[in-house]
Amino acid sequence: MRPLTDEETKSFFDKLSKYIGENIKLLLERPDGSYCFRLHRDRIFYVREDLMKKAGNISRKNLLSMGTCFGKMTKTGKFHLQITALDFMAPYAKHKIWLKPSAEQQFVYGHHVMKSGLGRITENTSQYEGVVVYSMNDLPLGFGVAAKSTQDCRHADPMTLVAFHQADIGEYIRNEEALL
Amino acid sequence: MADLVERVLKEAAERESHYKTIEVHKDIELEIDPGNLLTVDTNPLDATKLKKNREEYLKSLARDNTQLLINTLWQLPTEKVDEAIVVKLPDPKTPIPREKPVPKDKALTKWQQYAQLKGIQKRKKSRMMWDDQSKEWKPRWGYKRGNDDTQEWCIEVPDNAEDPNVDLFAKKNKEKKERVAKNELQRLRNIARSQKSKVPGVGLTPTEAPSKDYLGKALALARKSTASIGKFTDKLPTEKPSKHTGKKRKFEPNYGDVERESKKQLKILNHIQNRIPIVNTTKAANRHIMEEQRSRARRRREEDGGKQKGGKNKGGGGKKKGGFKAGKKGKAGGKKR
Numbered sequence: 001m002r003p004l005t006d007e008e009t010k011s012f013f014d015k016l017s018k019y020i021g022e023n024i025k026l027l028l029e030r031p032d033g034s035y036c037f038r039l040h041r042d043r044i045f046y047v048r049e050d051l052m053k054k055a056g057n058i059s060r061k062n063l064l065s066m067g068t069c070f071g072k073m074t075k076t077g078k079f080h081l082q083i084t085a086l087d088f089m090a091p092y093a094k095h096k097i098w099l100k101p102s103a104e105q106q107f108v109y110g111h112h113v114m115k116s117g118l119g120r121i122t123e124n125t126s127q128y129e130g131v132v133v134y135s136m137n138d139l140p141l142g143f144g145v146a147a148k149s150t151q152d153c154r155h156a157d158p159m160t161l162v163a164f165h166q167a168d169i170g171e172y173i174r175n176e177e178a179l180l
Numbered sequence: 181m182a183d184l185v186e187r188v189l190k191e192a193a194e195r196e197s198h199y200k201t202i203e204v205h206k207d208i209e210l211e212i213d214p215g216n217l218l219t220v221d222t223n224p225l226d227a228t229k230l231k232k233n234r235e236e237y238l239k240s241l242a243r244d245n246t247q248l249l250i251n252t253l254w255q256l257p258t259e260k261v262d263e264a265i266v267v268k269l270p271d272p273k274t275p276i277p278r279e280k281p282v283p284k285d286k287a288l289t290k291w292q293q294y295a296q297l298k299g300i301q302k303r304k305k306s307r308m309m310w311d312d313q314s315k316e317w318k319p320r321w322g323y324k325r326g327n328d329d330t331q332e333w334c335i336e337v338p339d340n341a342e343d344p345n346v347d348l349f350a351k352k353n354k355e356k357k358e359r360v361a362k363n364e365l366q367r368l369r370n371i372a373r374s375q376k377s378k379v380p381g382v383g384l385t386p387t388e389a390p391s392k393d394y395l396g397k398a399l400a401l402a403r404k405s406t407a408s409i410g411k412f413t414d415k416l417p418t419e420k421p422s423k424h425t426g427k428k429r430k431f432e433p434n435y436g437d438v439e440r441e442s443k444k445q446l447k448i449l450n451h452i453q454n455r456i457p458i459v460n461t462t463k464a465a466n467r468h469i470m471e472e473q474r475s476r477a478r479r480r481r482e483e484d485g486g487k488q489k490g491g492k493n494k495g496g497g498g499k500k501k502g503g504f505k506a507g508k509k510g511k512a513g514g515k516k517r
Contacts, residue, residue, distance in 0.1 A: 002431045003441055009448050022453055028442050036438055049438050056434055
């Protein structure tokens with residue numbers, strides 16, 4: 001377990017700010033306690049300071065997880081965001097997509113979002129912007145990347161992809177081992 | 181009775197007549213080396229026979245020479261092994277040259293000299309050893325070995341210890357490292373003694389067939405071996421940074437100042453935010469384009485209106501729904517008109 005180096009912090013924040021923007025500040029400075037990011041076994045964990053100190057007493061081999069895992073750092077220094085970070089991304093998301101009930105299942109099974117399944121989309125979403133995907137009841141389902149800007153979405157035909165799938169809550173069942 | 185003998189002899193004679201005679205006449209005696217199964221025939225070849233029927237002549241020559249060789253072989257002592265007659269060949273007389281020189285005898289290592297002196301025999305030990313503590317067979321050396329004192333989970337501090345606060349685990353690891361280093365040094369010294377060269381304090385011993393890894397290390401060393409310890413050695417255009425040099429990575433301490441850490445992270449965050457421009461350039465550009473097109477359209481309409489109907493303005497430009505969207509629509513509208 002160790003704190004992140006500067007390059008790792010940069011690549012991590014780059015990725016995260018695609019979805020949350022400057023709200024990362026709210027993650028770092030919280031009124032209810034001091035939280036920090038730690039790297040353990042190539043995964044970045046968001047954990048409260050006192051919990052982190054206690055977790056430091058466990059040997060590296062035996063420590064599996066602490067706090068919330070945001071994602072993993074690859075060997076070349078790139079950061080992959082995982083679904084376990086959704087709890088902290090959903091309230092701070094800058095761009096959102098709402099799915100119709102018919103398309104929810106498709107997305108949760110890992111497929112991309114088509115125009116026919118798109119319920120609402122926030123204004124001013126540019127192309128390839130990070131978006132958080134919700135159901136019509138405002139339940140966060142996962143996140144993805146906008147394939148078309150809001151403007152283009154209006155003129156697109158129903159079979160075109162509107163958002164690329166990145167992670168969804170179905171992964172908790174499908175992809176259990178990879179999530180840690 | 182006499183007929184029978186006569187008949188047998190006649191049959192034998194018939195059989196014999198099929199084969200050529202084993203008597204061969206040669207002007208010059210051949211040099212026969214039964215050890216190498218070699219016959220050297222120095223008789224001159226008959227030119228006329230060679231011209232007339234070459235293959236037949238050469239074949240008969242070969243047959244004759246082989247016959248002579250076999251004759252000499254039959255004269256050697258024979259024995260019968262598993263219903264086959266076997267002849268033991270003598271030592272070869274003709275020397276055949278070696279491809280490579282005769283290898284030198286290796287110099288004995290220090291231990292081998294001592295063992296020879298004391299008459300100590302080498303006793304082979306098996307790989308697996310019964311470990312009473314874990315009640316299973318474990319390797320005697322190497323990975324997952326039994327009886328490994330660096331893997332002890334609990335070491336008692338002895339009563340007569342000088343300093344009870346010394347880290348016994350670290351001490352054991354250090355001792356192991358020292359033993360390994362000592363072994364390595366002694367191995368290098370043995371090599372140096374056998375090659376009559378000196379052991380380098382730091383660096384590499386010379387090898388005959390350097391591997392890729394060895395060459396990499398040698399290159400890294402050569403770059404550093406200057407008076408300014410490699411500070412001014414130029415790099416080749418396609419040279420990659422060496423794996424064998426470089427500082428060991430140092431990380432921030434885990435329980436360091438959380439305040440300082442969060443401040444540093446906020447600074448990095450600000451950097452990232454500053455890179456993204458606050459003004460949306462595409463939006464601004466689109467709005468500018470839309471304005472241009474609208475003004476152009478208005479001018480054109482005024483001209484047309486002036487020419488045709490004389491003053492009836494045909495409505496204003498597109499309603500402004502929103503800067504971003506209108507920009508795109510305005511652009512499309514402009515093209516149509």
